[in-house]
Amino acid sequence: MLIGELADRTGTSRRLLRYYEEQGLLSSSRSPNGYRAYAESCVDRVLQVRGLLDAGLPTRVIKEILPCMDSPRATRISGATDDTIATLERERDRMTDRIRCLERNRDAIAGYLDAVREARGTARPLASTPAEAPALA
Known part of the structure; x- marks a missing residue:
């Protein structure tokens, strides 16, 4: 999906999505025309990042714990x-x-x-x- 669809589906601005990517919280591939292309799983990832930000965690901490989180939309941590x-x-x-x-x-x-x-x-x-x-x- 393109950045506009991800923004619409998550209620997150395109600018914030690019920021999350710069911070290593989200990844995309590039299509031949240079547009960002996001996997379906990015919807859950963005919602998870937003929830952690809303809880007051800074992006540097979120980046550290995201790899440990088992399930999108759930706060279960394994291997911490x-x-x-x-x-x-x-x-x-x-x-x-x-x-x-x-x-x-x-x-x-x-x-x-x-x-x-x-x-x-x-x-x-x-x-x-x-x-x-x-x-x-």
Whole structure:
């Protein structure tokens, strides 16, 4: 398939697909006219890369763990080296720290909003859980 079809099927821009290829996360062949040609399996590979990026992993880590991933769209890793495990543990810990920071920031913003609403006389009941808290746009 050509890059346009892969982009359409994965919801990923052509520019990002070329970037993934530059980073060694995706491969293509070239047709006689010079166009990139992607195998059907690239659809799953792109979705897998996007999922890992959405999880917060940098491309350098994704490149390291992709060869260890058995099944597209599943997070099963076989044959992982000690270095890969250590890298993933560091990334997990980094994500945990980011989550804590985001929670502190969310709570600070909620406190600020409560104070502003109280000062305006438009106080709303506090949400009892973060899931009930109003979303910020």
